[in-house]
Amino acid sequence: MVQIIDIPLYGTSTAGLRAIFEKNCESFLFLNISGKQISIDDNAIESFISTAQQNKSGIVYSDFNKEINGEIILNPVIDIQDGSLRDDFDFGAVICISRFAADSFVKSQPKEYSIGGLYQFRLFVQRNFSIIRIDKPLYTVVETDTRASGQKQFDYVNPRNRDSQIEMEKICTDHLKEIGAYLKPNSYKKCLFNEDFAVEASVIIPVRNRERTIADAIQSVLEQEAPFPFNLIIVDNHSTDNTTSIINSFTTDSRVIHIIPEREDLGIGGCWDLAVRSPHCGKFAIQLDSDDIYSGKETIKQIVDKFYSEQCAMVIGSYRICNFALETLPPGIIDHKEWTDNNGPNNALRINGLGAPRAFYTPVIRETGFPNVSYGEDYAVGIAISRSYRIGRIYEELYLCRRWEGNSDSALSQEKINANNLYKDSLRTAELHKRMGR
Secondary structure: OOOEEEHHHHOOOHHHHHHHHHHOOOOEEEEEOOOOOEEEOOOHHHHHHHHHHHHOEEEEEEEEEEEEOOEEEEEOOOOOOOOOOOOOOOOOOEEEEEHHHHHHHHHOOOOOOOOOHHHHHHHHHHHHOEEEEEEEEEEEEEOOOOOOHHHHOOHHHOHHHHHHHHHHHHHHHHHHHHHOOOOOOOOOEOOOOOOOOOOOEEEEEEEOOOOOOHHHHHHHHHOOOOOOOEEEEEEEOOOOOOHHHHHHOOOOOOOEEEEOOOOOOOOHHHHHHHHHOOOOOOOEEEEOOOOOEEOOOOHHHHHHHHHHHHOOOEEEEEEEEEOOOOOEEEEEEEOOOOOOOOOHHHHOOOOOOOOOOEEEEHHHHHHHOOOOOOOOHHHHHHHHHHOOEOEEEEEEEEEEEEOOOOOHHHOOOHHHHHHHHHHHHHHHHHHHHHHOOO
């Protein structure tokens, strides 16, 4: 009878993982990495082992079922790839580890970590062995964390998890060094900002069917105070509600540029690309979502000042999550302080977002371009820019992110979560290969 070892009994330190490997001498080890109650299906162990043997794999994982309040729900996971560097990559609850991979890890004399041992081992396996997913459920997990996806997505920026994040960053950085994808600090191209533009800055708002919020967003831009000319470019993506007429009510102000695309297949990224390539776009293109507002009247000035002081190609600020009454919602301010000037471009391949509001030096973002998608378009250009240019950070609140009642982000389906994660992993894979010179 194969024993399934509960990771929480040993912890996720390097020492705890080594103790598991040294105490158990089976050819294949099975770990419950979730700490949750599980039940293994008939023949599951055989499926794990045969898959591992056939593929000479270091780790095998599988889809699974969730039991929530007595209901059984299929929970597929996604295939791992080179860019699957997130420390929270979802392997499910059970992983099968080959003895050879475990022994090789111990013999490599890994650095000692108090929290990140399992992540450290997984990246070791990614470098030296294959990791295989079985695309059918082989066990059932009794789910105890029933929070919606939108409540979980900021766990990694919770200050209580800071020690863990520091360790994970070190482990990921070492991995990038091992595979030749590490970016050395301060090896940036400097932006000189010597091009001529009609205005210094443009705020860009892509919008579709936001009649409830678009006026507030526009007003928060027009109330900005800056010692330089700026405008507002609104890409109205064929709204069918009252959004278009609301925008038109502001066009008496010459700063408001209202663009309706000829194409009808544009995502948010496509709208951004249209805006930054417009002759109306200023030297710096600054983000504002159609349902959000700036926190103060000098946000644009703060962002532009940051460009000049650091000669950077992109600036990312901080934002506060709130409701429509502007009351703070957990986790409050999202400042992404895990980004450091020295190692941010490397750590960007581990985390799943870079922050907001985002702003770009227009010649660089025109060169980079936006993918025509409505998820991850900002992350795609951010990691691409970070390969060559400095990204300036403002850790003060600049932006109020207003959450809708019943916002789609608050309760995404597992299929949508998987699709989002698969896409961002693919972005990381492509970027990783570029950094490796492939």
